[in-house]
Amino acid sequence: MPVKTERKTLVERLGRKKVRGLKYLLIAVPFLLYVFAMNYVPLFGWIYSVFDYKMGQQFLDFSNMKFIGLDNFRKLFAEHSEVLRVLRNTLVMSALTLLATPFPVLFAIMINEIKGKYFKKFVQTATTLPNFISWIIVYGIAFSFFSMNGFINMLLKNFGIDISGAGIMGDPDKVWLFQWFLNIWKTLGWSSIIYIAAIVGIDGELFDAARVDGANKLKTIWHITIPGIMPTYVVMFLLGVSNILSNGFDQYFMFYNSVVADKIEVLDYYVYKVGFLINDYPYSITLGMLKSLISILLLFVANTLSKKVRGESIV
Incomplete structure (x- = not known):
């Protein structure tokens, strides 16, 4: 007691x-x-x-x-051409990823409009599953389809379509778009989950009121669904901007080869190469510091723009 x-x-x-x-x-x-x-x-x-x-x-x-x-910082400026090349690759791949951020939103809206309960679950499961597949397995699948003797290349040759000898995996002019396609395929379903949850959180009475007012499906999506998930999208976009220099290591490590090295060597892989392959650990730390400082700067810039445009921010 x-x-x-x-x-x-x-x-x-x-x-x-x-x-x-x-x-x-x-x-x-x-x-x-x-x-x-x-x-x-x-x-x-x-x-x-x-x-x-x-x-x-x-x-x-x-x-x-x-x-x-400060020798490593002086070395950073001395080798600025190499660093700029790596930053170019990193920023291009990250920019393509940011351009793809509306895709999970559209996909979530499409899934939400599916009426069949079991078909909806099947689509969600089938599109989310690639996120849990290792990049090693993805590389094996891509090699089977897109290598010089892969299925796609052999099929195109049978139709008389001329392709490069190394296939799309060894084509420097197409490597950015190819990696972008693989990244979208792998992350689309998983990235849409948070937007599906945001749609579920929208007040159902708003949809009922729209139907009573005679709004069709497209108008309901445009005036209720999209504004309802826009705050979530802004937060995810800002987080994507803050990670613009952290676009992954596994993917580019697996698909790295001498033919496309100039285009696919991103900052994460370059830091790994300098630190572990060249055994210049202090310089790799200096590169990591540069990455962190630029990422923080980009986050605050994007946050300021969001606050001015929408009046909302997350920092």
Whole structure:
């Protein structure tokens, strides 16, 4: 009995809403610790950009490392042509990804309009499944279809259509669009889930009122569905802008080859190559710092534009 009285007194003193909020905060603590450990603790590694650290050395033994100061930053400017080439590839691929952001919105609207319950579930499952397929398997499928002796190339040859000897996977002029197509195919269904949830969250009375007023299906989508999911789209677009230099490593690592290397070498792969293949770990950290600073700048720029245009922002 005394325990129950003490608990009741605590609730009365803090208020039920505050106690409920405290419970939610305690639930969030493990996730906050995970975010801090995985995203903020690694920033300590930036200090290695001013030391001549080599793989195999004791990680925190700074006394046995040569202090090189800003040499890596000077090297960054000295090799600016190579860095700009990598940034060009990264920005082009990310820009294509941003251009594809309306596709999941349209796909979510199309799925929402499907009346058959089982057919809708089938479409959602079939389009979401590629997101869980490894890029290694995707590469194997693409190689079977689009390599020099792949199914698509052999089919085109039978119709008398001339293609490059290496096929589309070895064509530098088509590699950006090809990778863009693969990325859309892999992520379309998964990316549409959040928009489907946003559509479900729209007040059903708005749709009923539109039907009473005589609005057809297209007008209902244009005046109710799209404005209802627009805030979600803006948030996802801003997050996409903030990650514009983080367009993935697995995809470009798998499809990298000497023929298309000049076009497919993005910043994530370049950092990996410099750090692990060339074994210039401090310089790879410097490149990572550049990536982080540009990403933060782009996020605030996009956030400011959103606030001016729509009056809403997320930062």
